[in-house]
Amino acid sequence: MKFLNVLNKKFFVASSFFLAIPFSLTSFAASNKKPKICLVLDKGGKDDKSFNQSAFEGFTKAINNKKLNISPDSKYVTVREDTQxxxxxxxxxxxxxxxxxxxxxxxxxxxxKLAKNFPKQKYVLVDSLINEPNVRSISFQEHEGSFIVGYIAAMKTKTKQVSFIGGMEIPLIKRFAMGFEAGVKKYNSEIKITETYVGVTSSAWNNPSKAKEIALSKYNQGNDVIFVAAGGSSQGVFDAVAEVNKNKKSSTKFIIGVDSNQNHIAPGLVLTSMEKKVDDKVYKSIEDFVENKFTTGVIKYGFADSGIDWSHDKHNEKLYTDKELKEIERIKNEIIENKIKVPDYYTVGKKN
Structure with a gap:
């Protein structure tokens, strides 16, 4: 893929080199004015098995779709330091x-900030809300998805103890935690829930060793299901669930993944994943732009818009009975129909 080759030569450079030598972004005319799409990933990078990877896959799918006629000089970069x-x-x-x-x-x-300085530039912001006339803000109803996986956790726990591990205690992650707790309590109000965070700085998103330490402690204290939303740190929790189940005839401890379908990371140990369809929505944004259908504003995707879901596939299908699947689907439909009001930290939590 040409756009990746260009990237490797020009973008993965030290910060000091970046400051000294500006990037070459002058190939638009040479590519017969095919639109160049530029993607900025967060610190997790394209191989984080989560949110960034999903966004990258949507981006790559669009670039490879010849019908969209996108410039092969399209680029992606990964933010490694906050200043970048x-x-x-x-x-x-x-x-x-x-x-x-x-x-x-x-x-x-x-x-x-930059949307104001470059009013003619079009932006897509994924997973945050900004109201600027040249920005499409894509957000996901994480609390809805977290409610479902909380319900599943409660359905599957044997010890009546479950846990949530987040990266940082910020509103977005508190939104996950609140939805998860509400789902657990919907199934059984007597289940004990603990809530823990990896750290208080941005490094919390890339500290799998710390996350593993927390997860092992939770499992050893009797928690048998952990829902993790901690970016790159989440890998540590996957390592922990594999370790505590090692040499056992049947799985007794489980994990719930987040952002993308992570069931394949530890087949049989991942109850499910709270999946955001980031790849689909990134692809759709690029497609809309190329086809002159691009609109700006805030777009919120939930169950009703096929923006989120719980992951059920060959890697976890043996963990569920038909009766349980029907019950989960019923709860999902009641959320869509507003029969179940899922608490949202963005509105409820900030008042407390």
Missing amino acids: SQQFIRSFSSGDCALVIAVGFNNADTVG
């Missing part, structure tokens, strides 16, 4: 990127 967010997005905004896509709340402030 503004550097990358500003460079893309002042260059020849027709559409700039920024992933993750860590890039939200930068997009908000």
Whole structure:
């Protein structure tokens, strides 16, 4: 893929080198004015088996779709340090990127500021809310998905103890936690829930050893299901669930993944994943832009819009009975029909 080769030569450079030598963003004319799409990933990167990887897959799918006629010089970069967010997005905004896509709340402030400075530039911001006339903000109803996986956790726990592990205690992750707790309590109000966070700085999203330490402690204290929403740190929890189930004839401890379908990471040990359809929505945004159907504003995707779901596939299908599947589907439909009001930290939590 040409766009990746270009990237490797020009973008994965040290920060000091980035400051000294600006990126080359002058290939728009040479590509017969095919739109160049530029993607900025958050720290997890394209191989995080989660949110960033899903966004990258949607981006790649669009680039490879010849019908969309996108420039092969389209690029992606990964923010490794906080200061790079503004550097990358500003460079893309002042260059020849027709559409700039920024992933993750860590890039939200930068997009908000630069959207004002570059009013003609079109942006897509994934997983944050910004109201600017040139920005499409894509958000997901995480509380709805978290409610379902909380219900599943309660359905499957044997010890009546479950846990939530988040990256940082910020509103977005508290939204997951609140939805998860509500789902657990919907099934059985007597189940004990603990809530723990990996850290208090952005490094919390890339500290799998700390997350593993927390998860092992939770499992050893009797929790038999852990829902994790901690970016790159989540891998530590997957390592922990594999360790505690090692050499056992049947699984007794489980994990619930997040953002993308992570069932395949530890087949039989992942109850499900709270899946955001990031790949679909990134692809759709690019398609809309190319086909002159692009609109700006805030778009919220939930169950009703096929923006989120719980993952059920060959890797976890043996964990459920037909009766349980029907019950889960019933709860999901009641959320869609507003028969179940899922508490949202963005509205409920901030009042407390």
